[in-house]
Amino acid sequence: MPRAYACYARLARAVPLGDNKPGESGLDRRAFLSAAAACSVVSASSARYARAQQPQHRFGEAIRYSADRNGAALIIVRHGIVLAEDYPGGPAAARWPIGAGTRAFTPLLAASLINDRLMTLDEPVALTIGDWGAHPTKMIISIRSLLSGASGIGFGRGGPRDLAAAIAAEPRDPPGTRFINDEAAYLVFVEIARRKLSAAGREPDPARYLTARTLLPIGCVPIGWLRGQDGAPRFDTGAAVSARGWAQAGELIRREGVWRAQQIADANALREAVRGSFAEPRAGFGLWLAAPGRHRDDLDVDTDLWRGASPAPIDLAMAEGAGGQRLYLSPSDGIVIARLARSDDNAQWSDAQFLSLVWRDLARV
Secondary structure, X not given: OOHHXXXXXXXXXXXXXOOOOOOXXXXXXXXXXXXXXXXXXXXXXXXXXXXXXXXXXXXXXXXXXXXXXXXXXXXXXXXXXXXXXXXXOOOOOOOEEOHHHHHHHXXXXXXXXXXXXXXXXXXXXXXXXXXXXXXXXXXXXXXXXXHOOOOOXXXXXXXXXXXXXXXXXXXXOOOOOOOOOOOHHHHHHHHHHHHHHHHOOOXXXXXXXXXXXXXXXXXXXXXXXXXXXXXXXXXXXXXXXXXXXXXXXXXXXXXXXXXXXXXXXXXXXXXXXXXXXXXXXXXXXXXXXXXXXXXXXXXXXXOOOOOOOOOOOOOOEEEEEOOOEEEEEEOOOOEEEEEEEOXXXXXXXXXXXXXXXXXXXXXXX
């Protein structure tokens, strides 16, 4: 295992962050003081330098737009350099629940497991969930289709919405034909991760594994997880994180798993996470994509991202939580934006309007 994520004891020591793809500035930090310390996307000195090069009013309208709509925190990063940040909700290190935005951590969990050679995207779920092997449809469902929401598995109306119900659910459609947006696939995937980690003699809790192995080394702390009645972490809606921490996670996805010149998460899995599927080109692994869909069916997500006037680049990916909790990333523009809100109230949040304000000022950078 690469030394960047060896164990909790070593993570308590100073760990520099950064290193970059060719042509990019690094995400740099003098020291990682403790697991509970507030993280930053760049070092304090680099952040001061970056801000010193920009007029104070740059991104001012985007900052005001966020703050006026229950905004708690906002950070805008390009190629690892903080261009703007604002924390009207309290300290920069404050954690806020991000609701369904938690799903952005799912591709990082998958990419970490793959990098540790514990699974592949195309292996059948039935290889781990043995009960599915006797079902003529479930036996051909792959982990890829599960993560993309195209497995055909979803909860029906009424009844329990727990792991046992998710495993027992009958497929609504053949795998790969229709997108289903609910928590069933996330519950099943977390159970797959738990079983694989346990069989390998690793930390069996997927949230603890991901935190120690991947999130702490990149500075995505502090982070907390809600858990179900069975004690399993909720990767569909359970994380609380700081804006800087969430931005670090987005930066790792944008960098396709490279951190400090090490491939700490599988590059192909993270590319697939922002690629979409035949069933729904607008959905990746826990992320919404700005790509046009094959049909005009509305998705069950509160956004105007796909309206004709949206300024979002076609490769933009977004994690979305109620109230305007947002993580945006654009590989082509080198952009990562994390925005946290103080409540679940939508407060008339418009992704199209916010992104238009950001991209207008990006042209000046």
